[in-house]
Amino acid sequence: NNCKSASLVTSSMCAAQLSGMNHKYTRRESDIPTYLLDSLSDEVTLRTSCRRCNQGKRLYRTADGSCNNVRDPSMGQSLGSFQRLMPAQYGDGVCTPKTLGVNCGLLPTAREVSKAIHPALSVNAENTVMLMQWGEFMDHDMTGAAINQPHVNRGCCNHVDVQRGLPHPDIATCNGECFPIIIPKDDPYFNINCIEMVRSRAIQNISYLNSSNPREQQNLLTSYIDASNVYGTNEEHTKKLRAENGRMATSAGNLLPIGRDQDCILGPSVPHCFATGDERAHAYPPLTGLHTIFVRLHNIIVAELDENTNWGGNRLFQETRKIIGAILQKTTYFDWLPYILSPKTLKKNGLRRGEHKYDINVNARIASEFATAAYRMGHSLIPDFVKYGDEKILSRNLFNNPKTVFENLTLLMEGVINQPALARDRFITEEITDHLFETKNGSFDLVSFNINRGRDHAIATYNQMREYCGLRKLTSFYDKEVGNAGVELAKIYDHVDDIELFPGGMSEPNLKNSLLGETFNCILGEQFRCLKFGDAFWHETRDKRRGFSSCQRLALKRFSFAKILCDTLNFNEVQPDPFSLPNDSNNRVKPCSEYDKLNLSPWYDSEESEED
């Protein structure tokens, strides 16, 4: 029965690992459809890397995240699989995208959901654009789904019979990799009938073709918060980004090193695109800015350590990488998450400072429900424009365009910490629902991508996730749980059980002292718990050789994000909390000289660790 979703995989986040999930290939290569060979060879790499773990004796993280968990060395490794909180909902139970609702009717197209539930309504937040930008920067440390073969990219729309509203024929087959978005005839903006989209790549479970293992997607990144966005996700990648004597490579103007020209828009004042640890670094100039800031900080720290030690380049690099990773963890958990999650969620999941104990049984993979829906909540914060001195530049003119980074990074980042983000609600700016990646050849809708990506990964519905979270399931579209979205939800969905996770979760009113409703509080809370307690290199670990001494911990604690901006940009002054607008009471702008420097002396003395 095509309409019935199979309940095949059950796993609860953080529960015992899905044992052997990455190691079960019995079929010969010749049995495997060619489109899957790519994924297979990745998996072979994963398996061989398990032999190098050295039983947890490593001092530093591996570049690809392997061996963090010595019992399951591919846990959280780049090119490993996502996990699921609830069983997959594929159309055929194993691999075709979800297209039908509980009553077997077609779901509304992703674009219909986007325009009905997520129209634009710009209300300013009390937080700055930096709150949004940090969220995306960290997303690019944790999650990046591998997309299917580029050669099917563009061209997916060619076979859609739009006149008759028929989807691409691939959608009904297991080895079809197209999943384009049909645009309704009365669309308020697009006058095309289809937006290109290819499916996320399938990992492993080659056996799903004739067994009960549903298709699983692949995370290109290390799930751990380990600054893989700065250093890359495998050793070759890291090597390309490094320079001599422990430093990171840079280019003219102390900017990021030169990358591939096709990665950004090359305008008159954009001489080249950048190379970074994550290939999406050009998505938005303030994001490129954060990448630049952390490469600069790396080099500042290396210079001081070099001056005061006789460490070789490798140790200088690794010790500094460890510090940068710790800074990303502490800024995310102790400065950023307290705005996003409620005090109760933080407490329940042990997300506050000082609460840590490594647990080898924790599953630190990223959940598909987190990557394709819940953590995309940040898209609601994206502003209509960014202030750049006296100018206001519309977001549509900023995507993939690093011009302002070349011109005046300090001016750009000044706008980012002085300008409000948009409120976290279900309303989303047309800059990303109509004008994403706009060029003369057209544009995209990010919200449609979110919805379609959820169907591609066949994640559980909103009501199923509420159940997972121990929350009451909706029985009516007009239930208070979805705020004021009832009328719109009822217009496009047949049944409350068809409401998808992104629109449902985004519609919930925010909990007190949180920017999310109860369902996304639950999903983010759990994911951030797993990434903390499942990380053997968590920066608060008391493991002497991997962690920091108490003096080092104190130095890290005193070194603020505000001071980082001071050290890496031409700022004279900044508010103590760059995630909040400056004011005259608790977030009063102070001169840079009043913030604590990162005191590196506790590192000079430390002779505990040795060259890796």
Ligand code: HEM
């Ligand atoms: C200017 C800002 C941003 C732009 C242009 C942008 C753009 C995109 C695009 C194009 C995708 C891929 C969509 C798909 O094909 O499925 C994506 C995915 C995603 N975005 Fe954003 N985004 C932005 C900000 C954010 C923020 C602030 C957050 C969270 C706080 C966020 C979280 C995510 C997540 C979790 C994914 C899925 C990544 C993966 O697993 O592949 N994004 N975004």
Ligand SMILES: [Ca+2]
């Ligand atoms: Ca990572």
